[in-house]
Amino acid sequence: MDLSGLALGLETALQPSNILICLLGVTLGTMVGVLPGIGPTATVALLLPITFNFDPVASLIMLAGIYYGAQYGGSTTAILINLPGESSSAVTALDGYQMARQGRAGPALATAALGSFFAGTVATAVVALFAPPLASVALKFGPADYFSLVVLGLVISIALASGSTAKALAMIVLGLLLGTVGQDLFSTGVPRFTFGIRELYQGLDFVSIAVGLFGLAEIIRKLEHRQTQSVVSTKVKGLWLSRDDFRRIRMPVLRGTAIGSALGVLPGGGHILAAFTSYSVEKRVSKHPEKFGRGAIEGVASPESANNAAAQTSFIPLLTLGLPAHPVMALLVGAFIIQGITPGPNVINDEPELFWGLIASFWVGNLLLVLLNLPLISLWVRLISVPSEVLFPAIIAFATIGCFSLGLNPWDVYVIAIIGVLGYFLIRWGCEAVPLLFGFVLAPLLEENLRRALIISRGDLSVFVTRPISAVLLSLALVALVVAVLPAVRRKRDAVFSEDE
Amino acid sequence: MSDDPASSGIAGRRAGVPDMLAGGTFITLGLAFALGGRTYGTGSTREMGPGYVPVVLGAILTVLGAVITVRGFRGGDPQFREVEDERGPVPWVRGGMLVAGIVFFGATVEGLGLAPSLLVTTFVAALASRGVGPLKALAISVGLTLLSLGIFVGLLQLRLPLLGDWFVG
Numbered sequence: 255m256d257l258s259g260l261a262l263g264l265e266t267a268l269q270p271s272n273i274l275i276c277l278l279g280v281t282l283g284t285m286v287g288v289l290p291g292i293g294p295t296a297t298v299a300l301l302l303p304i305t306f307n308f309d310p311v312a313s314l315i316m317l318a319g320i321y322y323g324a325q326y327g328g329s330t331t332a333i334l335i336n337l338p339g340e341s342s343s344a345v346t347a348l349d350g351y352q353m354a355r356q357g358r359a360g361p362a363l364a365t366a367a368l369g370s371f372f373a374g375t376v377a378t379a380v381v382a383l384f385a386p387p388l389a390s391v392a393l394k395f396g397p398a399d400y401f402s403l404v405v406l407g408l409v410i411s412i413a414l415a416s417g418s419t420a421k422a423l424a425m426i427v428l429g430l431l432l433g434t435v436g437q438d439l440f441s442t443g444v445p446r447f448t449f450g451i452r453e454l455y456q457g458l459d460f461v462s463i464a465v466g467l468f469g470l471a472e473i474i475r476k477l478e479h480r481q482t483q484s485v486v487s488t489k490v491k492g493l494w495l496s497r498d499d500f501r502r503i504r505m506p507v508l509r510g511t512a513i514g515s516a517l518g519v520l521p522g523g524g525h526i527l528a529a530f531t532s533y534s535v536e537k538r539v540s541k542h543p544e545k546f547g548r549g550a551i552e553g554v555a556s557p558e559s560a561n562n563a564a565a566q567t568s569f570i571p572l573l574t575l576g577l578p579a580h581p582v583m584a585l586l587v588g589a590f591i592i593q594g595i596t597p598g599p600n601v602i603n604d605e606p607e608l609f610w611g612l613i614a615s616f617w618v619g620n621l622l623l624v625l626l627n628l629p630l631i632s633l634w635v636r637l638i639s640v641p642s643e644v645l646f647p648a649i650i651a652f653a654t655i656g657c658f659s660l661g662l663n664p665w666d667v668y669v670i671a672i673i674g675v676l677g678y679f680l681i682r683w684g685c686e687a688v689p690l691l692f693g694f695v696l697a698p699l700l701e702e703n704l705r706r707a708l709i710i711s712r713g714d715l716s717v718f719v720t721r722p723i724s725a726v727l728l729s730l731a732l733v734a735l736v737v738a739v740l741p742a743v744r745r746k747r748d749a750v751f752s753e754d755e
Numbered sequence: 756m757s758d759d760p761a762s763s764g765i766a767g768r769r770a771g772v773p774d775m776l777a778g779g780t781f782i783t784l785g786l787a788f789a790l791g792g793r794t795y796g797t798g799s800t801r802e803m804g805p806g807y808v809p810v811v812l813g814a815i816l817t818v819l820g821a822v823i824t825v826r827g828f829r830g831g832d833p834q835f836r837e838v839e840d841e842r843g844p845v846p847w848v849r850g851g852m853l854v855a856g857i858v859f860f861g862a863t864v865e866g867l868g869l870a871p872s873l874l875v876t877t878f879v880a881a882l883a884s885r886g887v888g889p890l891k892a893l894a895i896s897v898g899l900t901l902l903s904l905g906i907f908v909g910l911l912q913l914r915l916p917l918l919g920d921w922f923v924g
Binding site for chain 2: 307418420421423424427428430431434438440441442444446447470473474477478479642643644646647648650651652653654655658659662664665666667668670671674675676678679680682683684685701704705708709712713715
């Protein structure tokens with residue numbers, strides 16, 4: 255492990271101003287994350303504009319804090335009102351909500367916090383251990399290899415998406431196409447698909463896309479329901495775990511951490527897979543599998559650890575390859591770019607303070623989360639009962655001001671409306687929003703490397719299969735695509751996903 | 756991909772409608788991007804013009820849209836069918852109000868300024884919720900506007916004029 259790097263990171267993250275910023279991020283993230291129906295991705299998208307007021311290191315530390323806070327907030331709503339904000343915390347809701355109904359909400363929340371903290375600590379070490387060597391490998395990548403890598407990442411995100419493969423592919427391609435809007439910076443500066451509107455020359459703002467998809471489209475979807483969800487007021491008392499509880503969660507936390515750390519690296523949804531896999535593993539090894547789904551504390555401990563470990567290790571592909579492995583990472587890529595940093599293998603050498611500071615602040619963020627959330631839990635619980643007639647306008651207000659303030663460009667606001675409406679209908683017709691976001695974020699990377707590779711090879715397309723790295727990556731992508739389409743595998747995967755419902 | 760077309764009767768055909776609509780949307784957008792991209796010059800594989808990538812991607816999207824549409828006619832996505840049954844109708848009016856609120860903000864924030872523009876947007880958005888009358892919506896929008904101004908202008912020091920050019924002249 256690179257100890258000097260980690261030391262630099264801790265030094266950066268432990269600067270009082272950065273601790274404060276991380277704390278602010280964790281608080282805001284939890285606050286927005288516990289609002290019913292707002293998952294971690296939506297939380298990060300909504301709070302993103304706020305972070306751009308700080309310098310790059312501080313703003314990314316704040317984002318990391320927001321992300322952890324949002325994740326914990328998601329688990330809180332999953333446990334207390336059975337309303338998981340994201341598919342990865344859907345597993346937590348299975349046993350967590352049952353525990354809450356039996357009056358054991360306190361221990362469930364504490365288990366989630368402690369399991370997450372342990373998993374986060376281990377996974378931080380994993381990131382510090384594996385990111386630097388991977389980054390040095392990635393530096394050998396040429397444009398052709400990068401192109402193939404992006405293709406692989408996009409294909410894997412389909413393989414793990416739920417629902418139809420064709421629709422997920424189409425959403426990715428649509429995202430890629432939306433990413434081409436604006437001036438063609440690679441060669442001529444020709445404005446593409448701008449309809450003569452000057453404000454669109456810089457392209458569509460990714461914050462607008464994210465807010466449109468995860469804010470506006472989500473709210474319109476919620477308006478479909480005739481009656482608002484009834485919120486059960488749960489009293490949280492007795493946060494501490496008994497000695498017996500500690501004994502029971504020890505092994506599940508360890509196993510969850512291991513599974514999560516390994517699967518988190520997979521691009522395109524490893525955290526969801528991690529949560530589901532660890533839950534079914536726990537159920538299999540348990541002496542009392544019948545207790546699962548009826549408030550087994552192991553069923554909270556393991557997926558929560560796995561989820562958090564995976565969230566952490568999904569920074570590895572982001573920091574080393576510039577490839578987002580998680581919808582929130584896709585948002586972070588955009589944040590990096592707005593700060594003038596291209597995420598990828600160069601970050602570790604060019605911006606060591608940022609790289610290691612970010613890694614160290616993962617851990618600090620996790621620590622703050624435990625310190626903050628356990629005492630303040632009753633406050634968060636109160637936020638859960640914010641009624642939707644206040645919540646929805648608040649989201650609209652924050653989304654519009656946030657997007658407008660980025661560039662004082664009214665078109666950034668119009669894009670929210672356009673993408674929100676388009677996204678709403680496509681989601682209603684069975685498509686998923688996340689692949690579109692992936693495609694949009696990766697579009698410039700894909701196009702630039704494709705065109706550069708073909709200039710170097712003088713138009714010879716075989717360069718993608720004759721370069722060994724590229725060939726390996728492309729064949730992996732092909733395998734992933736075949737796996738995604740094969741009916742047998744699909745059925746098995748669906749079985750995993752619906753096993754315990 | 757669709758399983759057993761015999762089992763999908765009238766209900767099956769109706770269940771395929773979302774696929775047809777999604778497919779149709781993809782075809783329309785794919786064609787638009789591909790045809791639009793051609794006007795920018797595609798160049799050659801050796802030196803791609805600005806239109807090359809959009810044309811190729813647009814073509815791919817069109818093909819995918821066609822596949823999805825065909826599947827819609829054959830009964831649609833079986834997994835999706837159950838989900839579809841639980842959903843309410845499209846909230847045209849309420850959703851439209853939210854969209855109108857956002858567009859209003861974009862169109863007037865420079866002219867009216869942040870405060871009046873936001874007040875109208877949050878008022879319309881609050882009115883879109885079920886069981887909210889004008890008075891309650893007014894209370895919500897005043898509260899949210901003050902809160903947002905406090906956060907964005909007070910705390911984060913964003914330089915957004917509270918009152919716009921149309922007032923100041």
